[in-house]
Amino acid sequence: MKKKHLIILLIILSILSLFIGAKDIKPMDILRLKEEHIQVLLISRIPRLISIIVVGMSMSISGLIMQAISRNKFVSPTTAATTDWARFGILISMMLFSSASYLQKMLIAFLFALGGTFLFMKLLNKIKYKNSIFIPLLGIMLGNIVSSITTFFAYKHDLIQNISSWLQGDFSLIIKGRYELLYIGIPLLITAYIYGNKFTIAGMGEEFSINLGLNYNKVVTLGLVIVALITSVTVLTVGTIPFLGLIVPNIVSLYNGDNLKDNIPHTALLGGVFVLACDILGRVLIYPYELSIGVVVGVLGSGIFLYLLMRRKNYAV
Numbered sequence: 479m480k481k482k483h484l485i486i487l488l489i490i491l492s493i494l495s496l497f498i499g500a501k502d503i504k505p506m507d508i509l510r511l512k513e514e515h516i517q518v519l520l521i522s523r524i525p526r527l528i529s530i531i532v533v534g535m536s537m538s539i540s541g542l543i544m545q546a547i548s549r550n551k552f553v554s555p556t557t558a559a560t561t562d563w564a565r566f567g568i569l570i571s572m573m574l575f576s577s578a579s580y581l582q583k584m585l586i587a588f589l590f591a592l593g594g595t596f597l598f599m600k601l602l603n604k605i606k607y608k609n610s611i612f613i614p615l616l617g618i619m620l621g622n623i624v625s626s627i628t629t630f631f632a633y634k635h636d637l638i639q640n641i642s643s644w645l646q647g648d649f650s651l652i653i654k655g656r657y658e659l660l661y662i663g664i665p666l667l668i669t670a671y672i673y674g675n676k677f678t679i680a681g682m683g684e685e686f687s688i689n690l691g692l693n694y695n696k697v698v699t700l701g702l703v704i705v706a707l708i709t710s711v712t713v714l715t716v717g718t719i720p721f722l723g724l725i726v727p728n729i730v731s732l733y734n735g736d737n738l739k740d741n742i743p744h745t746a747l748l749g750g751v752f753v754l755a756c757d758i759l760g761r762v763l764i765y766p767y768e769l770s771i772g773v774v775v776g777v778l779g780s781g782i783f784l785y786l787l788m789r790r791k792n793y794a795v
Contacts, residue, residue: 484747488531491754495530496523498761521654529657530649530757530771531750533712533719536663538749539670539742540705541723542730546681546738547701548602550613551731551786554723555709557614559621563594564706564713566628569641573631584659584714591713592706594624599702611787647719647772649757659711666704667746674739677701681738719753719772721779726752728786 496519497503503515503523541554548558555561567590571583578586598617605616632638670677679687680697687694712719726749730741753771756778760769 481743481747484744484751487751488747488754491751491758492527492531495527495754495758498758499523522652525654525657526649526652527754529652529660529716530753532660532663533716534722534749534751534753535746536660536667536708536749537712537719537722538726538745538752539667540708542727542738542741542745543670543677543701544705544723545727546677547698548599548613549681549683551728552611552614552724553617554614554721554727555705556621556718556720556722557724558595558598558617559624560591560595560598560705560709561713561718562621562624562628564588564591564710565641565718566590566594566624567710568714569628569632569637572637572640573635580659580714584710587710587714588707591710592703594620595702595706599698646770647717647775648770649716650768650770652716657715660715662711663708666708667742669700670704671739671742673697673700674742678738717770717772720776721783722749722753722775725779725782725786729782 499518499522501515501518503518537555540560544553544555544558544560545551564587567587568583570590571578571586575582598620601616601620602613605613628641629638632641676692676697679690679692680694680701684694687697727741727745730744730748734741734744753775756774757771760771760774763769
């Protein structure tokens with residue numbers, strides 16, 4: 479699929495997204511300058527659209543970076559426990575600073591997400607048998623442990639309802655004034671593109687990278703910082719969206735190869751298109767109610783993930 483086709487799809491779905499929802503708005507309502515409809519667009523629909531596109535693009539790129547660094551196609555913020563560590567960080571911020579601002583919560587979630595991702599990479603380096611399926615299973619097990627600890631402390635401090643809001647991704651509560659932190663993802667996407675070739679080289683291994691004159695530790699650290707920051711902001715603002723950083727980079731690599739820098743624009747565009755399509759589907763299936771993006775992406779993503787697993791098994795040498 480060419481980039482221009484993805485751009486056209488993104489534009490079409492973006493226009494559809496603006497006019498689908500519980501409040502019926504038609505394009506002609508904007509031309510007639512009905513204040514009620516314009517307010518809905520400015521306060522709710524446009525912020526939601528921006529959030530969907532930024533989250534879809536940034537989380538997909540996070541998965542692409544993690545897969546390059548770990549040299550494993552099934553590693554992502556979900557399967558490396560990064561999202562679970564981010565939720566744990568949010569809980570800690572709520573326990574220690576009851577009146578913490580969104581920025582303070584984001585910083586603490588970022589530190590936990592970064593530390594947890596480094597822990598996963600350290601465990602990965604110590605494992606000799608690096609089977610492509612075993613590695614993400616290790617991350618999932620680590621994530622389940624962290625999630626259990628989070629749930630335990632949430633119950634203990636009567637915060638289970640608060641923390642559960644970050645368990646399932648949901649764009650329905652996105653309004654003006656509650657999504658702007660997501661803009662952090664834009665410069666991070668640009669940074670990922672600039673360092674795309676270096677991430678590709680780092681993915682060839684530490685010894686090979688050093689022989690080519692690359693500062694391996696610096697590049698890997700930068701990649702993990704980008705992943706942790708994007709993940710923590712996404713979890714805090716929208717919630718957890720499973721499989722997104724896993725399936726989109728894999729789909730792109732199927733038709734575009736494995737060069738990370740070449741794949742970044744395709745991955746970003748396909749991520750935006752995929753999340754937009756899932757969000758629209760969630761809004762129309764049980765209209766005027768809606769399914770959360772976490773449910774829709776989880777169902778579709780699990781099916782695609784199983785297909786990728788079977789395809790890898792069938793083509794394994």
